[in-house]
Amino acid sequence: MTIMNQDNGPADASPVGGTITGPDRASVDRGRRAFLARGAATTGVLIVGFQFSGCASVPAAPSLAPPKAVAKDLVESFVAIGADGNVTVHVGKVDLGTGTRTALAQMAADELDVAFERVTMVMGDTATTPDQWLTGANLTISQGGSELRRACATARQALVERASGRLGVPAGELGTADGAVFVRSEPSRRLAYAALVAGQPLELKVDPKAPLKKSADYRVVGRSIRRVDIPAKVTGEFVYMHDFRLPGMLHARVLRPDAIGAPLLAVDDSQARQVAGFVTTVRKGNFLAVVASTEWGAIKAMRALSAQWGPAAALPDQATVFDHWRSRPLAKQEVTQTVGDAESVLAGASRRVKARYDFAVQTHASLGPSCAVADYQDGRLTVWSASQATHSLLDELAPIVGVPKDRIRIVYLDGAGCYGRNGHEDASADAALIATAIGRPVRVQWMREDETARSPKSPPRSMDLEAALDEQGNVIAWRGDFWIALNHIVAFKPLDFPLLAAGETGLPRPGNWVGFLFQNSGIGYALPNVKVNTRHVEQAFFRSAHLRSPGRIENSFANESFIDELAFAARADPAEFRLRHLKDPRGIAVLRKAIERAGWTPRVGINPAARDQASARGRGVAYLRYNNATTYVAAVAEVVVDRRSGEIRVERVCVAHDCGQLINPDGTANQVEGGVIQTVGRTLIEQVRWDRTRVLSTDWSSYPILRHDQAPKVEVDLIDRPGEPSWGAGEPTACAIPAAIANAVFDATGARLREIPFTPERVLAAMPKSA
Amino acid sequence: MARYDIEVNGRRQRVDAESDSPLLYVLRDQLALQGPKFGCGLGQCGACTVHVDGRAMRSCQIPVSTLGARQVTTLEGLGNTARPSTLQQAFIDEQAVQCGYCINGMMMQAADLLERTPKPTVAQIREALAVNLCRCGTHKRIVRAVQRASGQPVTA
Numbered sequence: 001m002t003i004m005n006q007d008n009g010p011a012d013a014s015p016v017g018g019t020i021t022g023p024d025r026a027s028v029d030r031g032r033r034a035f036l037a038r039g040a041a042t043t044g045v046l047i048v049g050f051q052f053s054g055c056a057s058v059p060a061a062p063s064l065a066p067p068k069a070v071a072k073d074l075v076e077s078f079v080a081i082g083a084d085g086n087v088t089v090h091v092g093k094v095d096l097g098t099g100t101r102t103a104l105a106q107m108a109a110d111e112l113d114v115a116f117e118r119v120t121m122v123m124g125d126t127a128t129t130p131d132q133w134l135t136g137a138n139l140t141i142s143q144g145g146s147e148l149r150r151a152c153a154t155a156r157q158a159l160v161e162r163a164s165g166r167l168g169v170p171a172g173e174l175g176t177a178d179g180a181v182f183v184r185s186e187p188s189r190r191l192a193y194a195a196l197v198a199g200q201p202l203e204l205k206v207d208p209k210a211p212l213k214k215s216a217d218y219r220v221v222g223r224s225i226r227r228v229d230i231p232a233k234v235t236g237e238f239v240y241m242h243d244f245r246l247p248g249m250l251h252a253r254v255l256r257p258d259a260i261g262a263p264l265l266a267v268d269d270s271q272a273r274q275v276a277g278f279v280t281t282v283r284k285g286n287f288l289a290v291v292a293s294t295e296w297g298a299i300k301a302m303r304a305l306s307a308q309w310g311p312a313a314a315l316p317d318q319a320t321v322f323d324h325w326r327s328r329p330l331a332k333q334e335v336t337q338t339v340g341d342a343e344s345v346l347a348g349a350s351r352r353v354k355a356r357y358d359f360a361v362q363t364h365a366s367l368g369p370s371c372a373v374a375d376y377q378d379g380r381l382t383v384w385s386a387s388q389a390t391h392s393l394l395d396e397l398a399p400i401v402g403v404p405k406d407r408i409r410i411v412y413l414d415g416a417g418c419y420g421r422n423g424h425e426d427a428s429a430d431a432a433l434i435a436t437a438i439g440r441p442v443r444v445q446w447m448r449e450d451e452t453a454r455s456p457k458s459p460p461r462s463m464d465l466e467a468a469l470d471e472q473g474n475v476i477a478w479r480g481d482f483w484i485a486l487n488h489i490v491a492f493k494p495l496d497f498p499l500l501a502a503g504e505t506g507l508p509r510p511g512n513w514v515g516f517l518f519q520n521s522g523i524g525y526a527l528p529n530v531k532v533n534t535r536h537v538e539q540a541f542f543r544s545a546h547l548r549s550p551g552r553i554e555n556s557f558a559n560e561s562f563i564d565e566l567a568f569a570a571r572a573d574p575a576e577f578r579l580r581h582l583k584d585p586r587g588i589a590v591l592r593k594a595i596e597r598a599g600w601t602p603r604v605g606i607n608p609a610a611r612d613q614a615s616a617r618g619r620g621v622a623y624l625r626y627n628n629a630t631t632y633v634a635a636v637a638e639v640v641v642d643r644r645s646g647e648i649r650v651e652r653v654c655v656a657h658d659c660g661q662l663i664n665p666d667g668t669a670n671q672v673e674g675g676v677i678q679t680v681g682r683t684l685i686e687q688v689r690w691d692r693t694r695v696l697s698t699d700w701s702s703y704p705i706l707r708h709d710q711a712p713k714v715e716v717d718l719i720d721r722p723g724e725p726s727w728g729a730g731e732p733t734a735c736a737i738p739a740a741i742a743n744a745v746f747d748a749t750g751a752r753l754r755e756i757p758f759t760p761e762r763v764l765a766a767m768p769k770s771a
Numbered sequence: 772m773a774r775y776d777i778e779v780n781g782r783r784q785r786v787d788a789e790s791d792s793p794l795l796y797v798l799r800d801q802l803a804l805q806g807p808k809f810g811c812g813l814g815q816c817g818a819c820t821v822h823v824d825g826r827a828m829r830s831c832q833i834p835v836s837t838l839g840a841r842q843v844t845t846l847e848g849l850g851n852t853a854r855p856s857t858l859q860q861a862f863i864d865e866q867a868v869q870c871g872y873c874i875n876g877m878m879m880q881a882a883d884l885l886e887r888t889p890k891p892t893v894a895q896i897r898e899a900l901a902v903n904l905c906r907c908g909t910h911k912r913i914v915r916a917v918q919r920a921s922g923q924p925v926t927a
Binding site for chain 1: 772788789791792793796799800804805806807808809810811812813815816818845846847849850851852855859862863866868869870871872873874875878896897898900901903904905906907908909910911912913914927
């Protein structure tokens with residue numbers, strides 16, 4: 001990774017230590033004693049009998065913090081300063097494995113002027129954190145971090161005012177550093193924050209005008225502080241959602257039909273009852289679960305259940321799914337970009353180019369099948385969940401379990417990476433439903449086929465593009481038409497998302513929660529005539545949810561492939577052609593940086609050196625600005641195409657990335673690298689398979705992802721912009737990869753790939769006949 | 772339910788389990804060793820990898836009754852946050868984690884590789900780890916961490 005700091009010279013990349021959050025060892029030990037004390041009195045369900053060598057072999061009891069202020073306009077909802085001067089930061093955003101726990105702590109530490117090591121993060125607990133909307137859409141730093149920063153700035157301002165009163169010094173003559181307010185002219189005169197809040201905790205409204213620190217004064221932001229969660233993750237000490245245990249906790253598995261939505265006609269659990277540890281079967285409508293005292297017992301009992309399922313709605317023929325997608329009823333159409341008069345210029349143009357692009361149905365394929373624990377006691381439901389949207393999940397769960405929202409608490413624990421709405425929310429509803437049915441704490445983990453086949457899917461995508469060129473090869477008109485799934489949202493919440501447990505218990509939930517799929521349908525180049533239309537398909541045929549860079553990845557695949565097709569038609573170098581149509585200096589900067597890193601030599605047409613080569617080598621570029629509004633990214637992919645087999649190997653990807661002021665350069669690079677590697681797999685390999693009744697992608701052999709020996713070399717240049725707003729880095733890079741690869745394959749072979757994924761069959765079919 | 776004495780991380784442990792129970796659940800649910808993770812139950816992803824007599828194996832595929840006197844080592848057996856092993860420290864130094872759900876398997880597989888091939892090439896590392904899946908795309912950093920752990924220049 002290289003970091004280019006545009007103002008202040010090289011960014012400090014020195015790593016420092018950090019703090020580990022989450023249940024600590026001491027609380028585990030406390031939990032163990034509590035469990036052992038309670039064990040004799042519990043209900044006789046066998047948990048263990050293994051006190052052999054003093055090994056810690058008992059579940060950790062949760063020590064839930066008492067509910068506190070969570071209103072988003074209150075400082076105390078975000079920040080608490082302890083008597084020891086340590087700071088607890090509460091955010092509604094969560095860390096999905098992207099390092100935001102560390103990055104947000106950096107932002108808080110800097111804005112408060114406390115040492116980073118003094119900050120502990122609490123994330124996503126609905127009883128103690130403000131609702132900052134879901135963790136996604138590339139907004140954790142830009143929106144979540146900004147809200148946190150303003151609360152911290154308000155707190156710091158209030159501390160200065162308090163100190164001013166106590167010291168008898170005007171606030172303007174005071175400074176803050178290292179958790180204390182000091183007199184600028186006499187720095188030894190200081191009052192620690194802890195002393196300023198003793199007996200008088202900070203309770204005040206967030207001041208939207210509280211002055212923020214200037215970027216030149218940042219001490220913590222901008223440094224590659226090591227992620228606080230990693231030491232515990234590499235030693236097995238980190239408590240993931242999947243590792244969380246409650247005293248007396250039972251294990252459950254949910255049995256579901258192959259055909260999603262099929263009605264449950266009959267159940268015979270006589271064989272399941274013979275399984276050691278069997279506790280009970282839970283049925284509610286079409287929801288069917290089995291509960292056992294051990295995890296293996298739950299799995300065996302699930303497999304021993306005999307269930308008869310009725311038919312479900314037929315699925316469309318996969319072979320013609322994109323035509324089918326275009327024929328489904330539309331909820332609405334919306335024009336997302338209009339410049340000049342594209343229609344009439346196209347109608348009168350002599351050189352027109354048209355192309356259609358399709359993007360497969362894919363799935364999140366989280367490495368860990370989703371998991372949740374729920375406990376229902378005294379009319380109150382607590383759910384431990386890895387959901388990226390714990391706050392709005394309250395609204396989703398309440399009607400399923402019949403418990404009022406204000407009697408439900410959802411506590412976030414890190415899960416396996418989700419990259420959007422995977423099965424975390426479904427598993428949370430499963431656990432909640434079973435816990436309320438049996439009144440005992442219960443853990444549900446999905447099986448592999450649940451996660452791969454039954455979790456929500458990204459909807460299919462089909463796109464038409466047409467453009468006109470003038471005599472000099474400039475783009476004079478551009479028209480786009482995008483068939484996207486309708487995003488069903490109510491007040492920005494997925495209230496009608498069809499969680500499995502909802503549909504199975506008779507709650508009609510017809511919606512998709514697919515994200516803002518229109519984003520990046522508009523073209524990011526300065527063109528004189530543009531019209532881009534989106535057609536919103538009313539219903540998808542799978543339960544559909546957002547998957548990393550929803551909309552932007554598909555739209556950018558089409559737009560950035562098509563601009564390459566235009567460059568070829570105009571007999572221009574693809575990078576030079578983009579630069580010719582790009583006016584934004586920051587966009588130009590990332591594009592120039594990426595091609596410089598890649599060693600790009602301008603040339604027109606297909607790589608002459610690859611001609612007649614059995615292994616044809618090519619390079620392709622793609623550029624976009626996320627949402628046409630925030631992060632800039634450019635990528636150059638280098639590929640080798642085996643002409644005989646049609647196999648593509650992506651050898652190297654160079655990315656230049658500008659997300660404004662960097663919070664944590666190394667954490668940003670980690671996300672950029674991940675965006676490259678994950679998306680190489682999605683571009684080359686991934687597609688959900690189905691027949692007319694069920695999903696056939698059920699495991700890692702039927703839904704393969706990229707492996708180590710297929711991963712490209714990745715080189716990242718981060719362009720830092722101190723003083724500029726900080727934007728997200730989790731999503732933008734992924735959007736550039738499919739087109740960069742498509743364009744590289746074209747450069748190598750002349751084969752233009754317009755359907756994701758780029759299977760060997762499609763590569764061979766697209767090869768020019770003369771080749 | 773039967774009783775088994777098994778040797779895990781250098782200690783003998785007595786556990787009560789069904790004879791067909793995979794070792795994974797015994798480790799996680801009875802011995803509170805939660806480094807190994809359930810990823811597929813099919814031996815496809817490697818998240819549950821442990822060492823059995825020093826070789827990387829899938830604990831989801833080993834019935835506890837077949838273990839006998841063989842010695843099991845889990846991620847916890849390599850080191851802890853207070854005293855991380857060289858390999859664990861290398862993963863920290865390279866920040867070679869995103870969500871980290873795969874990382875147990877990556878490290879146990881890598882430890883097996885380094886035991887047999889102390890100075891692996893990048894190609895050898897990639898080949899050895901190709902049987903373990905990572906969904907976040909942390910591959911580059913993982914390879915770098917293994918290079919670092921082997922005492923070689925980090926080039927990936």
